[in-house]
Amino acid sequence: MSAPAYEKVILRNLQDPGYRGTLAEYRARGGYSGLPKALQLQPQEVIDLVKQSGLRGRGGAGFPTGLKWDFVPKDLALTKYVAINGDEGEPGTFKDRQLLEQEPHPIIEGTVITAYAIGAHVAYIYVRGEFVEGAKVFQRALEEAYAAGFLGKNILGSGFDLDFYMHRGAGAYICGEETGLLESLEGKRGQPRLKPPFPAVKGLFGKPTVVNNVETVSNLPPILVGGPEWYAGIGVPPKNTGTRIFSISGHVERPGNYELPLGLPLRELIFEHAGGIRGGRQLKAVIPGGASSPIFTPAHLDVKMDFDSVAAAGSMAGSGGVVVMDETTCLVRVARVIAHFFAHESCGQCTQCREGTAWLHKMLTRIDEGKGRPEDLEVILDVCDNMKGKTICVLSDAAAMPIESYIKHFRDDFEHHIRGGACPTGMA
Amino acid sequence: MGVAPAATPPLAGFRPETREFMAQIVSRYPTRRAGLLPLLSLAQEEHGYLTVEAMEQIAAFLGLSPTEVYETASFYTLLHFRPIGEHLVQVCTNLSCALLGARPVVEHLKQRLGVREGETTADGLFTLETVECIAACGGAPALQVNGRYYERMTPSAADALLDRLAGER
Numbered sequence: 001m002s003a004p005a006y007e008k009v010i011l012r013n014l015q016d017p018g019y020r021g022t023l024a025e026y027r028a029r030g031g032y033s034g035l036p037k038a039l040q041l042q043p044q045e046v047i048d049l050v051k052q053s054g055l056r057g058r059g060g061a062g063f064p065t066g067l068k069w070d071f072v073p074k075d076l077a078l079t080k081y082v083a084i085n086g087d088e089g090e091p092g093t094f095k096d097r098q099l100l101e102q103e104p105h106p107i108i109e110g111t112v113i114t115a116y117a118i119g120a121h122v123a124y125i126y127v128r129g130e131f132v133e134g135a136k137v138f139q140r141a142l143e144e145a146y147a148a149g150f151l152g153k154n155i156l157g158s159g160f161d162l163d164f165y166m167h168r169g170a171g172a173y174i175c176g177e178e179t180g181l182l183e184s185l186e187g188k189r190g191q192p193r194l195k196p197p198f199p200a201v202k203g204l205f206g207k208p209t210v211v212n213n214v215e216t217v218s219n220l221p222p223i224l225v226g227g228p229e230w231y232a233g234i235g236v237p238p239k240n241t242g243t244r245i246f247s248i249s250g251h252v253e254r255p256g257n258y259e260l261p262l263g264l265p266l267r268e269l270i271f272e273h274a275g276g277i278r279g280g281r282q283l284k285a286v287i288p289g290g291a292s293s294p295i296f297t298p299a300h301l302d303v304k305m306d307f308d309s310v311a312a313a314g315s316m317a318g319s320g321g322v323v324v325m326d327e328t329t330c331l332v333r334v335a336r337v338i339a340h341f342f343a344h345e346s347c348g349q350c351t352q353c354r355e356g357t358a359w360l361h362k363m364l365t366r367i368d369e370g371k372g373r374p375e376d377l378e379v380i381l382d383v384c385d386n387m388k389g390k391t392i393c394v395l396s397d398a399a400a401m402p403i404e405s406y407i408k409h410f411r412d413d414f415e416h417h418i419r420g421g422a423c424p425t426g427m428a
Numbered sequence: 429m430g431v432a433p434a435a436t437p438p439l440a441g442f443r444p445e446t447r448e449f450m451a452q453i454v455s456r457y458p459t460r461r462a463g464l465l466p467l468l469s470l471a472q473e474e475h476g477y478l479t480v481e482a483m484e485q486i487a488a489f490l491g492l493s494p495t496e497v498y499e500t501a502s503f504y505t506l507l508h509f510r511p512i513g514e515h516l517v518q519v520c521t522n523l524s525c526a527l528l529g530a531r532p533v534v535e536h537l538k539q540r541l542g543v544r545e546g547e548t549t550a551d552g553l554f555t556l557e558t559v560e561c562i563a564a565c566g567g568a569p570a571l572q573v574n575g576r577y578y579e580r581m582t583p584s585a586a587d588a589l590l591d592r593l594a595g596e597r
Contacts, residue, residue: 091522091561129469129506130562132575165456170465171506173560187464187490189503205458249524249565256566291523291561321565323524337526341560347503 003272007234009243010218011259014102021137023144026105032150034221038113039158044074046117050220052228054241059085059176059213060290060319062307071200072118072208081204082115082123083185083211086138087169087176089128090290091341092321095245095257096214100127100134103218104141108164110217112150113224115162118210122163125214126181129169139166173345177393178211180347191347192393215245235262240306244317248274250324251281262306266296269305270324281326285410289318291338292398294405295331315405330427331410332417335403336364342399353396356387360403367414370421377407377414438489441481446474450489460490468501477508505559513548513555515593518572519581521558524565529582533569534558536583540590553594 013019013029026032038046051066072080084107088096099107111123127135142164145151153161172190174180179193182204203209219242223231232241240262246269249255253275260273266286270276277283286296288305294315296303303313310317325334343357360383363376384400391397407414416424439447450470454463464486471482478501480494487497501507517537521530534545537556541549548555564570567579571586578589 088563089561092524092565093561094563094565097563128563129504130572130575133577163456168466168469169506170469170504172504184465185462186459187461187500189500205462247565249568250527255524255568287523323527323565325527329527333526334523337521337523341522344560 004268006243006259006261008259009222009231009234010099010106010215010245011103011257012222014098019102021103021105021141023105023141023148026103030225031105031221032109032148034224035109035112035150036156037224038116038220039156039160043117043119046113046224049228050117050223053219053223053231054228054238055216055219055223055231056240056307057213058215058219058244058320060090060292062317065212065216068200068212069114069118069210071198072210073201074119076119078119079205079207080118080120081207081209082111082118082120083178083181083199083204083209084111084123084125084214084217085176085178085181085211086125086127086131086134086214087181088214088319089173089176089345090292090319090321091338092247092249092287092290092323093319094247094249095320097128097131097134098245098257099214099218100131101137104138105145106218106221107138107214108141108145108150110212110220111164112155112162113220114210114212114217115164116160118208120210121161122165124165124167124185124204126167126169126175126185129171135166135168142166172347173341174347174393174395177395180393181211182209189347191349192395194392236304236306236309240308244320246273246305246320246322248322248324250322251278251326251329252276252324253278260305263304263309265301266303266305266322267301269322270301274322274324277324277326281328283324284327284329285325285331285334287321287323287325287402289316290321291323291341292316292394292402293318294401295409297409328425328427330368330423330425331406331413332364332368332423333427335406335414336361336368338402339364339399342395346395346399350391350396352387352390353399356383356396357399359383360399364403367417368423370417372414372418374418376418377411381407439485441479441485442471442474446470454490461492464490464492464497464500465504468497468504468507472507477511511548511552514553515573516555516557517590518557518559518562520560520562520564520568520570520572522561524561525569528568530569533571533581533583533586537586537590540587554590 055065056062175184175190177192180190184190199209235241245259258273307317339361343361346353346357348354384404387396387400453466483497484494487494569581570579
């Protein structure tokens, strides 16, 4: 049985098995034809067009991209920056890595469009330190784009200048948070900043800055070429338009990146596109939007996978990382793994997060090892409650909310561990 | 501030082409400090890890105190302050990899190499680390060796990989 096919916007060229993502190949398939269209418009017209397309950020928060740009002061004399977020680290997500390694030019073209719209003449892309191959490919693509006149002085004879530099991370999840990213770009520890002021007003080096995700800007060239009405016709208009890349992993037959229109049922993603549960086993749980998102159960299979529907169902569409778990999965172990992650990645500046993530990890490890105490679950829920809405950034909430959801939906797994001391699933 | 720097050229401990590249990198930013992370990564590439001397020279070059450099560097997990093995084996133990058998792979590697997580073999060939999500969930369980990805790992696949890497010497 073949899965339903949909129009692709970002991974279109990669359907061609010989495609390598070089400048010549990208141009041969219509690449860099969105940029000249943007340069013929006034910057505000580009912003308005992106607003009309309905594009929302693909990094995690789903904020409307055009609106984010519109917050940047219009004063032409002000120095402004664009920072592209290629620091993908949300567990369960592997789409930005694919774009960097295999389709770098739409990122560059989209970045020039972004910079033109807000009036920035310097852009940086923050590429995760682990992405050695991605950084190599992207650097080559930058050099190709400079040589062809898509970057540098007087781009395509428009009079618009842009320098675009790659900046590599060195291992820290929190640098994917936009103000953590800016701190890191400035050569500091990647500790998020208090907001407001938001980056659009006071960002990189204290100047107005737009921070956009790699996948987000990859949508811009096709939007310029196809027009905002075309893009807004994909997905669930008016607020959940376009496609997104779902990274599907875990216990499915065909894990991978799937670019699909927003708003398809979760059931279709898992059972048609990703081939269903491995070995015909039963579905137990699904993380719908990266490790930070509260968990879904089989009762959520009809939830439509767009920003607002996933939120209405009690979770978040987040980074598009869908992690599927079958009946052999122990949610205590899942909780322990996730708590370890957040304890490891907490930057340490807020007490609730630094202490809370460490305590969650300690207690969940204890339960997983069969040494849980009857009162542990209530203490964990109390710790979670004290971690939410009280910190500089949302890492603390992102740690607490999933753990709460595991206990809410799979309390039996936890109680069994606490009572009996052993795991019924025997997960390795 | 205080003592005048010694009469050695800046970044004296690096190869001339590295020095030149470092200066070029710093010119991309409006502040010198913004060059810190890229320079530390270059220093690590050249020396294998961050020596105290390298951090001091970078500090002087960027107009920072050595403490500022160290407190920043210590935030980042890819930066090392001690020599590491020729092959840095980083096994992902985050969720998708854990679901598909990362733990048995780690336990097997610990046994085979005779090290704990974070340690280097006596012959200096391998350092074993467990790491958080490396964005290879579609090929879980996954690991990286010196930044290169190896996916769908099992204890026996990991053995074959290590045999091959050890033989490359």
